[in-house]
Amino acid sequence: MELTWESLAFLIFSAMTLGGGFAVVTQRNLFHAALFLMLSLFGTAGLFVLLVAPFLAAVQVLVYIGAIAILILFAIMLTRRIMGLETTLNSQWPVALITMVILFVSLLLVLTPLGDNVSGERLNATFTEIDKESEVSDVSFTTVAAIGEAFSTRNGFVLPFEIVSLLLTAALIGAIVVAREDEA
Amino acid sequence: MVPLWMFLMVSAGLFSLGVFGVLSRRNAIAILMSVELMLNAANINLVAFWRYLNPDNIAGQVFAAFVFAVAAGEAAVGLALILAIYRNRQTVIVEDVNLMKW
Known part of the structure; x- marks a missing residue:
């Protein structure tokens, strides 16, 4: 291989x-x-x-x-x-293990049709063989600038960005209040 | 180029490990760490789908950045709650925190 x-x-x-x-x-x-x-x-x-x-x-x-x-x-x-x-581990760990296996198998069944077909032959195919089949368009390394623009332009994600900032502030203030020692 | 399904397999495995950890660990901090693993698995999926299916639309990476912010807030609040519980009840074992259990 x-x-x-x-x-x-x-x-x-x-x-x-x-x-x-x-x-x-x-x-x-x-x-x-x-x-x-x-x-x-x-x-x-x-x-x-x-x-x-x-x-x-x-x-x-x-x-x-x-x-x-x-x-x-x-x-x-x-x-x-x-x-x-x-x-x-608690006493329900065997059930948790079974749940994990079932979840993993079902995720496999759902995701494999999305990401190319994983038939037996393709699993055995080498990386280079798969290379030729799945050509992905090149992406530039200037994605940082694109993210910055997306965060700060009106057509981008300004509102979600501000809401996430607010959420983070509220979460940190809440964490301080919860973890603080009670005086009095 | 590594095919997309390999990234999906890694993230599915990581998510399943996180689920197992959440369901089976006794220590509240260990449960929080497992939740972090699950958030990471979701992030791998977001970025992988962005890269392979729609690399021109930056929204995939932006959404992953939002997941980072939410994960940071979740960790801060979760650890504050655990510290408060520890101070009141001298335990971080989730089975011992059963005040509201019917």
């Missing part, structure tokens, strides 16, 4: 994403689980780069890894006494 650099990068990043995700849901030590969450998020950033979305990849690293994952680490350390649990 002939591998191009791009498909090799895809395999590495998807392995990071899925392996990190698996460790997040199975790791007993919550601190390690949060570190694996960072690995998974970084793999996702790599996938964004492969999809020619450099702005989203940068935001993924800055916001997800730099802010959300660190926030989760802080919360884990603030609730440290609970970290050493005898059992990580």
Whole structure:
């Protein structure tokens, strides 16, 4: 099987994403689980780069890894006494496993007609063979400017952008109020 | 070019792992981390469909950016709630927080 650099990068990043995700849901030590969450998020950033979305990849690293994952680490350390649990999973985990398998299979059945036909032959086809079949139009690397314009022009997404800003402000104020120590 | 269905497989797998985590973990922070995994899977799908089906319309990436903002707000509020519960009841195990359970 002939591998191009791009498909090799895809395999590495998807392995990071899925392996990190698996460790997040199975790791007993919550601190390690949060570190694996960072690995998974970084793999996702790599996938964004492969999809020619450099702005989203940068935001993924800055916001997800730099802010959300660190926030989760802080919360884990603030609730440290609970970290050493005898059992990580609750009693309904077999049902959860069955649900997960059913969901994955049904997602497979729904998504495969959308993204080319995955018949047996195509699964065995090499990356380069598929290359020739699925030509995708090139996209310029100036998408950052296009996103900026979309966020700030009247025909674009000014109103949704402002609403999301308001939502974020309200969420952060609400978080401060909820987490604050009650004086008196 | 990696075919579209491979990205869809990765995101479907990531979403399923997140569902399993939400349903089976006992620690509230672990559940929150699983939710983050599911949001990430949705984002991979959004960007992949934008890239393969309609790369001229920037809306796919813009929507993914909105998902980032909502995820940040969700994480902040969720962790604040968990800290408040921990301060009041000295636990982050979701089974022990059963005040409103019938």
